[in-house]
Amino acid sequence: MLPCVVAAGVLAWYVTRQPASPFEQQQSTSFDPALVSRGEYVARVSDCVACHSLPGKTPFAGGLEMATPLGAIHATNITPDREHGIGTYSLADFDRAVRHGVAPGGRRLYPAMPYPSYVKLSDDDIQALYAFFMKGVQPANEPNLPSGIPWPLNLRWPIALWNGVFAPTATYAAKPGQDALWNRGAYIVQGPGHCGSCHTPRGLAFNEKALDESGAPFLAGALLDGWYAPSLRQDHNTGLGRWSEEQIVQFLKTGRNQHAVVYGSMTEAFNNSTQFMQDDDLAAIARYLKSLPGDPQRDGSPWQYQAVTARSDVPGAHTYATRCASCHGLDGKGQPDWMPPLAGATSALATENASAINITLNGSQRVVTAGMPDAYRMPAFREQLSDQEIADVLSYVRGTWGNHGGAVDAKAVSKLRGHTDPASSSPIILHMR
Template sequence: MKTMKTHMSIVFSSAAIFVVTAMAVFGRIQAATQPGEAIVALAQTGATDNADPAMIAKGRYLATAGDCIACHTAKGGRPFAGGLGLDSPIGQIYSTNITPDRRTGIGDYSYADFDNAIRRGIRKDGSSLYPAMPYVSYSKMRPSDVRALYAYFMHGVTPVSQPNTTEDIAWPLSLRWPLRFWRMAFSPEAEVNESSVSADPVTRGRYLVEGLAHCGACHTPRGVGFQELALTDDGRTFLSGSVIDGYVANNLREDQKDGIGKWTESDIVGFLKSGRISHSAAFGGMAEVVEDSTQHMTDADLKAIAAYLKTLAPKGASTPALQGNNAAGNALRAGTVHGNGELTFIDNCAACHRTSGSGYDSTFPKLALSSVVNADDPTSLIHIVLDGAQMPWTNAAPTHYSMPGFAGRLTDRDIADVLTFVRSSWGNHAALVSAGQVRKVRESLGLPGQPVLPQN
């Protein structure tokens, strides 16, 4: 679905992109940079300045569903006090303090200020936020939900006096004015319709996925301007998968091979609630999303998300579902294999994932017919083998399983061979993995070089 700590990849490398895109949408600038009359009226009435317990509780739930804490809390830091470093192609960005401290946080924000930041990407001083803040998705939130969030952050969050850290971006890339043009080109108008979400589960699921949960921020491919290529399901690009933070954010459409075509709605709910099901487990940023956010959502909302996702047509032409084939498992058990990939699997992988590739339910993930294994891009698999992975801690599944990294034990060739074996066994059907692909991921992660093998 999504990973909140990865939106910084939206940042841009050239002001020219924004100037060009702005020309096509210049007519929208005035309307998009001013809060609507209804929003101003709400702010003037003070409707969102109360400390109503029900409103605060609703805002707390919405903040959890939106996983605000993931980006706005540094490791070991106070909740929502910011300071988390976010890598971007142009330098380091730091999340801001969104506690109600009046000097260093957002304590002096009016509702209109808050709404402009959340749904329009405009700071209190009128400058633009980096799109690391997913305001493109939040633009779809109903005003009543934004008011609840405002009530929570003003009255339900402990103020923390912690100055914001200035981004470490060299001039002229540090200039924010080009972001104004990006907003005009790629960010929708903020929602004004309070009745846009019905009780229908699919409609509710669409509202959550496209808006507050901002799943597309990670799971939708991006264009040359680093914008999401689709913000809603008006084609087959939305949620069709993307590479972010060194992982493949999976295709969430109905594709049988590398999507969720074989997943039931119960599978999706179970995954979002526990971080693991019989045939898959959360890893990377998604593990954090489950741990911090989705496990705390109501069953009704999780079911709504599942119902909506199951309406998304496959991204590509319809293909037959993969069929299981245990010829590889039989050969491994018989000891008739001699290839480097097969032998590396026996020595390093079979104890947990089994020679059948079936793993152990909700403990060690299944490799046979896995959508992650069969993805066109093997980046996630390479990343996990090199650096290891951990399942999230959840109330539904509190046992914390992890996989060690093999960067210091296996060469790039070993990893390429074992992953090629995995991606072509037990009915899996995916392209081979090269040593060059492994080396590229190893370098991007800053992991040590290949181990030195003993000489015979």
């Protein structure tokens, strides 16, 4: 009996303990305008708006619905409102929530909040971020929405055990064998940029299979929320193997290059985050990503363009010629840098076909560069084409010009049609000032 009581006591202590914060004894923090401005930049790099804002609503007031294996949850209000937001948080409270996923009172945050990545944020960036949210963000009296996770699955104390197994606890430590540019890129990608949240495959416990370059699955591509986030490693077909550092910078800065145009979840990341990053930081990201080796065994033989003779008797070929070729070309080469090629596109080479189906059904969000909406974007075909027609045209694209992604089944189109909402294509554009 006694061992059970002791074990229960240890468990209770473990799941209710507050993580240590270096700011415990700090009673106040400076809200110097320079620090607030620095915090705004950290918020941009961290893309906080992506989850904590809705189109047409007050920035950072929360409400975004996110699907989880247990049910839907909603992002919270992180404005300095004292009733519904974080207005009563001390710097230590803020630090524990952002870097460890523990809100005041010991309430555990779901790991949809990317604290396994944010834990790598430096103390200086945490202080700047806190200053921005307290003094650079307008309070919003917007109540938080309850989660749709049923009892007892909504009990949060098991998250402490999940954290103990899967969540790191230390800030980023520079690798002594790498230069300053590489380390800055690694810091952004692993920490505030939390690129692995989308681009790293998940385990059975919904954990990222790797959190840095020491693990081969890190940034190797993952299926999430109806999109396939491609590999960011040096995979020739499904990653960045054909991209130069300059092309990576161009993509993050302008939303497009000769290989691709941002779409899916990456559109919001571009609209509100990467285009605002300093050029040195973009160069650092590119340097780091180009250092990550690909996996030829997983990626397959390198893609090579193969010219084809137009044929109307092949399923999907007529639809392509009449619906797609005016932008992407009969030869599949597109019109870079505005209309991307489909020949050699990651979505046409990856085994996962979710992105190809999703963008064909629902179109792409508006790409907004330097405040200017783009003039060309992918239209939605969910009302114009049947499931079979979409499956046929995508099978044609994924099997032509040397593409080898594989055929698409109409049942897969039907399933994604039922799980996606064309209204979700409305862009979130954050104007902080």
